[in-house]
Amino acid sequence: MLKARLYDFTLFFTAIAVAFGLGDLTLDKNVFFIALFIYWLFSTLYNHLRITAQNGTLKFDYGISYSLSFGIFAGPIGLFIFETILRFTVYFSRKSSKTADEDEFWDTFYNIGAHALIYSIGYFLFQWGYQVFDKVPFGFWILMCILTVTTTLISYTFLSMAFYIMGEIKNVQQAVRFFRESNNWLDLGKTAFTNGLLLLLLTEQKWEMVVGLFILNYLVSRSFHSKSQSIKNKIERDKFEQMAYTDFLTRIPNRAYMDKKMSELNQAGETIGIVVADIDKFKLINDSYNHAVGDRVIQHFANTLKSYLSEVDYVFRSGGEEFTMILRNKSLRQTIDLVEKIRHGVETSSVEVDYQSEKHNVTITSSFGLYYFKVNEHTSMEKGYIYADQLLLQSKELGKNKVTVKDEHSRKVPVNAM
Numbered sequence: 001m002l003k004a005r006l007y008d009f010t011l012f013f014t015a016i017a018v019a020f021g022l023g024d025l026t027l028d029k030n031v032f033f034i035a036l037f038i039y040w041l042f043s044t045l046y047n048h049l050r051i052t053a054q055n056g057t058l059k060f061d062y063g064i065s066y067s068l069s070f071g072i073f074a075g076p077i078g079l080f081i082f083e084t085i086l087r088f089t090v091y092f093s094r095k096s097s098k099t100a101d102e103d104e105f106w107d108t109f110y111n112i113g114a115h116a117l118i119y120s121i122g123y124f125l126f127q128w129g130y131q132v133f134d135k136v137p138f139g140f141w142i143l144m145c146i147l148t149v150t151t152t153l154i155s156y157t158f159l160s161m162a163f164y165i166m167g168e169i170k171n172v173q174q175a176v177r178f179f180r181e182s183n184n185w186l187d188l189g190k191t192a193f194t195n196g197l198l199l200l201l202l203t204e205q206k207w208e209m210v211v212g213l214f215i216l217n218y219l220v221s222r223s224f225h226s227k228s229q230s231i232k233n234k235i236e237r238d239k240f241e242q243m244a245y246t247d248f249l250t251r252i253p254n255r256a257y258m259d260k261k262m263s264e265l266n267q268a269g270e271t272i273g274i275v276v277a278d279i280d281k282f283k284l285i286n287d288s289y290n291h292a293v294g295d296r297v298i299q300h301f302a303n304t305l306k307s308y309l310s311e312v313d314y315v316f317r318s319g320g321e322e323f324t325m326i327l328r329n330k331s332l333r334q335t336i337d338l339v340e341k342i343r344h345g346v347e348t349s350s351v352e353v354d355y356q357s358e359k360h361n362v363t364i365t366s367s368f369g370l371y372y373f374k375v376n377e378h379t380s381m382e383k384g385y386i387y388a389d390q391l392l393l394q395s396k397e398l399g400k401n402k403v404t405v406k407d408e409h410s411r412k413v414p415v416n417a418m
Contacts, residue, residue: 011113023076071119258316273335300351373408
């Protein structure tokens with residue numbers, strides 16, 4: 001931490017030396033203060049639209065910066081004054097809203113020093129480059145693009161050095177990946193052309209147009225920020241909903257999602273087969289091995305069931321070792337054949353488990369209850385599930401490793417149909 005603070009203050013005092021040693025505020029004071037106020041106002045407004053990112057345990061934020069155009073216009077001294085006022089405004093704003101990080105005060109010196117140095121370099125490069133590009137078609141805009149890329153590279157070099165000192169970046173490859181993941185050409189282009197247009201308007205002191213451009217940029221940024229925030233919130237809601245409906249052990253839908261899906265299918269009126277299945281003699285597996293082995297067997301059973309189903313079918317973990325399947329778009333014969341195929345697949349497969357430092361292959365069998373019906377013709381999904389569960393009990397009573405079937409329209413219950 002001491003090295004990081006030393007690095008921050010090195011940048012800060014170097015920026016002071018550059019500003020007051022090499023810089024010279026030649027602007028008319030009134031012009032300077034008008035430009036300073038406009039830039040400070042809109043940079044402060046824009047600050048809450050900046051995107052917060054994280055590298056390891058360290059957080060940083062980024063977004064479009066107007067400092068390049070202000071630095072070229074006002075020179076190193078004017079730029080240092082602007083950065084100092086802006087960065088402390090941001091700090092006190094975050095402090096008052098209680099959103100400031102623990103080291104926010106000390107990081108403010110890094111922000112002042114780094115940005116003042118970066119765009120002072122941009123100022124000197126512009127003074128040299130303008131003479132070179134002045135006679136080139138679109139030379140001004142080419143130069144602004146080059147300066148934007150250059151200052152962005154310097155900015156990420158400073159930031160990568162800070163992360164290196166903090167131990168968050170270990171080598172050059174990580175620093176390069178950090179730069180690539182944090183930037184895109186569209187953002188760089190937007191930064192270059194916004195700063196270029198601002199610089200032209202500043203030079204001609206067209207204050208209304210400067211303010212108008214800032215307002216337009218703010219409204220566009222605010223619109224995109226709101227949309228991205230809405231998308232982010234939706235993704236987070238979907239993620240939490242998925243977590244709420246997913247069984248943590250098997251990663252397949254749980255009982256809550258089964259109830260939800262049954263409620264939806266009650267409105268469909270389609271003919272389906274609802275199957276309740278469980279692992280035979282599962283308690284014996286836990287007693288013979290341990291619960292970790294039991295969990296591995298449940299995972300294997302779930303994966304086996306899932307592997308036989310089509311995209312329109314469903315499988316849920318409806319209880320401990322009990323699973324429920326909803327089979328759709330099939331005739332009675334196709335449904336029975338599929339369940340029997342699943343039963344045989346479970347019986348003939350095995351799962352490798354670790355027990356007492358050795359590998360063991362565990363085989364299991366399973367029992368099934370299948371109820372085939374047209375939803376809500378006479379029976380709801382919830383009742384169909386109850387009937388399938390009763391048929392599962394009959395399979396257990398008949399010796400396990402069996403499929404017991406009932407067709408809603410059949411008077412007789414065929415036991416062990418296959």
